[in-house]
Amino acid sequence: MNDSIYKSIKTLPPLDDTVIKIQQICRDENATIGELVDVIKKDPMLTANILHSANSPLYGFSREITEINQAVNLFGMATIRGFALYGAIKQNFKIDLGPYSLNSEQFLDIVSTQNALAFDWCKKLGGEFLNVISPASFLMEVGKIIIAKELIESGKADEFKKAFDEIKSLKELSELEISLVGVDSEEVTAKILEQWNFEYKVVESILHINDFANAPTEIRDYSAVLNVVKNVINVFSKFSEEGVATAKANLKTAGLNESTFNQALEKVGV
Numbered sequence: 001m002n003d004s005i006y007k008s009i010k011t012l013p014p015l016d017d018t019v020i021k022i023q024q025i026c027r028d029e030n031a032t033i034g035e036l037v038d039v040i041k042k043d044p045m046l047t048a049n050i051l052h053s054a055n056s057p058l059y060g061f062s063r064e065i066t067e068i069n070q071a072v073n074l075f076g077m078a079t080i081r082g083f084a085l086y087g088a089i090k091q092n093f094k095i096d097l098g099p100y101s102l103n104s105e106q107f108l109d110i111v112s113t114q115n116a117l118a119f120d121w122c123k124k125l126g127g128e129f130l131n132v133i134s135p136a137s138f139l140m141e142v143g144k145i146i147i148a149k150e151l152i153e154s155g156k157a158d159e160f161k162k163a164f165d166e167i168k169s170l171k172e173l174s175e176l177e178i179s180l181v182g183v184d185s186e187e188v189t190a191k192i193l194e195q196w197n198f199e200y201k202v203v204e205s206i207l208h209i210n211d212f213a214n215a216p217t218e219i220r221d222y223s224a225v226l227n228v229v230k231n232v233i234n235v236f237s238k239f240s241e242e243g244v245a246t247a248k249a250n251l252k253t254a255g256l257n258e259s260t261f262n263q264a265l266e267k268v269g270v
């Protein structure tokens with residue numbers, strides 16, 4: 001890995017104590033919703049951020065969510081964990097995505113929309129999907145922040161942006177990132193999450209997004225879900241015909257349920 005990028009990852013601040021406690025609770029099979037609510041309520045800023053995110057029109061709830069216990073019951077612990085991590089990204093990172101032709105608001109909108117689609121789809125898929133995919137979908141783009149920083153500091157931002165404006169696919173983007181900084185954003189994200197002591201399934205599902213077919217068997221479906229979501233909503237476009245077509249082709253390759261995906265797409269992609 002590029003030494004500068006490695007150093008940037010190693011010098012990232014740790015997650016704050018509240019988010020760490022939330023992580024621990026959400027990974028504990030014996031933890032209760034009440035324990036999670038109690039931790040969140042002790043942090044007024046986090047409480048406000050979670051309620052703000054939970055009331056986004058993307059999730060389509062018919063009534064306003066005004067209490068944390070409401071939010072936890074409606075979204076589940078995994079997605080509340082994701083909201084907390086989303087807030088940590090906004091707090092801990094200086095977001096300058098100029099090389100990707102994005103401002104910070106556009107980037108954060110991409111992240112939140114990716115989660116909304118993943119949340120609705122994974123609720124229908126059942127099993128462990130939501131526990132892995134909900135936090136992963138909030139975090140899978142964070143490596144771009146580090147890569148953009150490296151491009152700017154190394155004087156390669158204009159070269160990258162010129163090439164970026166000429167490409168359209170996630171495969172081409174991965175190749176471009178590797179050609180200029182030696183690593184793609186998925187690998188950078190995985191390294192960040194390793195440093196933050198994330199569980200294996202979340203880290204590996206992100207690491208194998210671009211090559212889900214060759215992911216470890218226990219990871220393959222999670223990486224495929226993230227790949228599908230990322231093709232629909234990404235730094236190039238949101239809900240484009242081409243992106244949706246690619247997503248559905250990859251969905252079929254992975255053997256995932258197309259009906260549940262179409263339902264989620266219809267709800268969120270409006």
